[in-house]
Amino acid sequence: MEITVRYFAGARAAAGRPEETASAGRSLDELLDELTNRHGERLASVLKVASFLVDGVNCHDRQAPLPAGVTVDVLPPFAGG
16 A cells, blocks of 8 residues: 655655655655655755645645555745746
């Protein structure tokens, strides 16, 4: 049972890939710890300021378990004008 994690912009560069899978059933905070362990401090710094969508909806409860089959989008702050 897995979830899909998709990275955008600076998160993609920090992770070194556009997406990957992780085990379901953990909270968003637990998932972020796992991703930090996989990819190191460069991604950790992006995750600290990123927004997260779970199946397209902003994640407000970072302690709720992520069910199998969902997609988590990692959206770092975007620059521009």
